[in-house]
Amino acid sequence: MEVKRVRALAQRALIRRWAEDLGSPSAGLATVEAIRSHLSRWVERRHGTFSFRLTQVLTGHGCLGRYLHRIARREMTSSCHECGAPSDTALHTLIEFSAWGPQRHSLAAFVGGDLSLPSVINAMIDSERCWKEMVLFCENVMTQKEAAERERENSTADPLRRRGPGRRRLRYGHLLLPP
Template structure:
């Protein structure tokens, strides 16, 4: 699994973007203190929230041209802010397989693991058995 896919599944933005959020909050506090103000908790939280939204926008832009983890990025990027802010739901073994495309799918088993003779779907005969094809099978 790629670093891009792993951090995306973990809802963990790249550290350089997280560092920018921390730097923005720090700059705000320094500027406020240099002008004689003592920023309150509410104001610091507001600045942190603004910086966090900017982080999500920047991360979404960066995910626009991933070098790896394409299936995962395609699945999560359209819902990035909701994915990161979710407060429930865990990643099960099967969900991780679907989101990464690495699992018991003919294409993966043929291409990576060499455990299948062809990448075709044994269920419907499609030429390439992928996570996307399987989710279409499961849709009523």
């Protein structure tokens, strides 16, 4: 019984420390704020695993114009290739871009209509079904965005658009066996 009490106290102290550390994030402000207000519920939930594409949408790191422009440096601008919006972000993908209407409608039915990130996070924490619907939305949408990105990579002669071999391959490539 004493072990459970100590473990619970330690977990509460850890969550308080995380909340303090997340009080002044340097990146991912929208995601941090959406999760920070529900941090203990987020940590204590018993359902939901992260997929690669769910993580892309929650962090904004993926085939999104803003990420490809600012971080990956493979785009000249952060605009949306599909609709021309000035900034292609995860929020744009989740809420604004009309091509994802059917997927968005399905997700909104489970989340309760409000697709703002805090509402989606809250619904994901409350319901395993909402979590699964968000994962499904992210899988469908990001798979299509990735296919379009590959098509743009293959169809252009612009060297900026092509993926490089990466730092590890450049550094350790000589150690690889020939194909």
